[in-house]
Amino acid sequence: MSTTLWIIIAASIATYLTRIGGHLVISRFDHIHPRVEAGLNAVPAAVLTTLVAPAALSAGPAEWAALIVAGLVSLRGGLMAMFLAGAAVLILARQFVG
Amino acid sequence: MSAEAISENSVKSDFWDGVRLSMPVVVASAPFALLFGALAVDNGFSVLEAFLMSATVFGGASQMVGIELFGQHVAPWLIVLSIFAVNFRHVLYSAGIGRRIAHWPLMQQAIGYFVLTDPQFAVAERKAEAGETVGFTWYMGLGLPVYLFWVIESTLGAIFGKLIPDTRALGIDFLLPIYFLGLVMSFRKRPLWLPVVVASATASIIAYKTVGSPWHVSIGALAGVLLAVILPPRHSGVEARP
Known part of the structure; x- marks a missing residue:
């Protein structure tokens, strides 16, 4: 078997371990401490923010405009509406400011 | 039927x-x-x-x-x-x-x-x-x-x-950043949402500039989660059970 194939197999096992690992650790405890539960409730906002913040910081005016409009739309509309609004602003703004 | x-x-x-x-x-x-x-x-x-x-x-x-x-x-x-x-x-x-x-x-x-x-x-x-x-x-x-x-x-x-x-x-x-922002926003009704977002954003940006990618994701996320763990449970909306 080629090295590439071994890399792919090892990478897929490593990735599956991260996807099931947190559950395997947590499920060993019968009782979840309130503080741990508070931490788990914070997971979505905590992780997803790290996928936006550095990207936003190193972007330009077109991207910022798109994020602001998308953020505003998300206060009222659903996920699809905010996504389409953000994408539309981004494509338009890039025609002008590059 | x-x-x-x-x-x-x-x-x-x-x-x-x-x-x-x-x-x-x-x-x-x-x-x-x-x-x-x-x-x-x-x-x-x-x-x-x-x-x-x-x-x-x-x-x-x-x-x-x-x-x-x-x-x-x-x-x-x-x-x-x-x-x-x-x-x-x-x-x-x-x-x-x-x-x-x-x-x-x-x-x-x-x-x-x-x-x-x-x-x-x-x-x-x-x-x-x-x-x-x-x-x-x-x-x-x-x-x-x-x-x-x-x-x-x-x-x-x-x-x-x-x-x-x-x-x-x-x-x-x-x-993808636009879509992820939408997901972040959709959790805004949760207790501690703003402090967690601020902590994660700050930590991930600092880590991105110092340690570098991809560690900024884990470091930033951990900062937000730890904040929620450290703050007294009455702020996080999780009742202490007897």
């Missing part, structure tokens, strides 16, 4: 409900799947290997990092370690979603964890937060289209990579 037909209908509508929610994810990740396939072949992967990696790893950012390092002839163990580092955030998802799907049969849980991507976790958490049960049929309605399109499009990217037009003018390099 018999009771059986009614329950069959509700299973069907559960599935399609999930499929509907998967559509923005399919759209936002399509360019990255095509790009991954094109870059993989560019960096010395065969079409079959590009297909295999998408089908077995199923994690966009980590696959990009992997083929980038592969192209630079980095040692194989270091490539695998880097992919592990990029995907490490899933440990937190896995700990969080376990509470929602613990009632599934073991085999279904094993499959469920395999498709546990960023949007999969976030959309399932939103459903749980609305007080609804996260069922296997709905969950796979959400996850299956994302998986199938990801695998098919990366293979297409690998075959037709040279034909991809100017991706920047179409804005597709920045679609």
Whole structure:
């Protein structure tokens, strides 16, 4: 078997371990401490923010405009509406400011 | 209509409900799947290997990092370690979603964890937060289209990579941050949302500038989670149980 194939197999096992690992650790405890539960409730906002913040910081005016409009739309509309609004602003703004 | 037909209908509508929610994810990740396939072949992967990696790893950012390092002839163990580092955030998802799907049969849980991507976790958490049960049929309605399109499009990217037009003018390099912002916003009713977002944003930006990518994701996420753990439970909306 080629090295590439071994890399792919090892990478897929490593990735599956991260996807099931947190559950395997947590499920060993019968009782979840309130503080741990508070931490788990914070997971979505905590992780997803790290996928936006550095990207936003190193972007330009077109991207910022798109994020602001998308953020505003998300206060009222659903996920699809905010996504389409953000994408539309981004494509338009890039025609002008590059 | 018999009771059986009614329950069959509700299973069907559960599935399609999930499929509907998967559509923005399919759209936002399509360019990255095509790009991954094109870059993989560019960096010395065969079409079959590009297909295999998408089908077995199923994690966009980590696959990009992997083929980038592969192209630079980095040692194989270091490539695998880097992919592990990029995907490490899933440990937190896995700990969080376990509470929602613990009632599934073991085999279904094993499959469920395999498709546990960023949007999969976030959309399932939103459903749980609305007080609804996260069922296997709905969950796979959400996850299956994302998986199938990801695998098919990366293979297409690998075959037709040279034909991809100017991706920047179409804005597709920045679609995922926009989608992720929407997901962050959808959790804004949770206790401690703003402090957690501020802590994670600050820590991830500092880590991005100092330690560098991909560690900024794990470091930033940990900062937000630790803040929620440290603050007194009365702020986090979790009642202390006797």
